[in-house]
Amino acid sequence: MSLQAQFDQAVADSKNLPERPDNMTLLKIYALFKQATEGDVEGKRPGFTDMVGRxxxxxxDGLKGTGKEEAMQQYIDLITELKG
Structure with missing residues (x-):
């Protein structure tokens, strides 16, 4: 199975995890997804009032410089781990 196919399956699996991950893990899932699909973060950091956005x-931003394939693999590994 190609990396893209594994990634797509992990994205689908992420919506059906046995339990909701903690906020730090959710942020990691979000960041790896964005890095894998869009590359490095762009634009301005949200303002102080937007805590979630920040x-x-x-x-x-912490993943800046991570290649898309590397981010995909980390995402797949994380979701696989969370599935148990």
Whole structure:
């Protein structure tokens, strides 16, 4: 199975995890997805009043320079781990 197919399956699986991950894990899932699908973060960091937006931006920004394939693999590994 291709990396893209595995990634697509992991994205589908992420919606049916046995239990909801904690917020830090959810941020990691979000950041890896964005890095895998869009590459490095762009734009300005959200303002102080948008705490969720800032957390998402910072998580994604922390992956800057990670290749799309690498991000896909990390995403697949994380979802596989969360599925148990």
């Amino acid at each position: 957390a998402k931006f910072d998580a994604w």
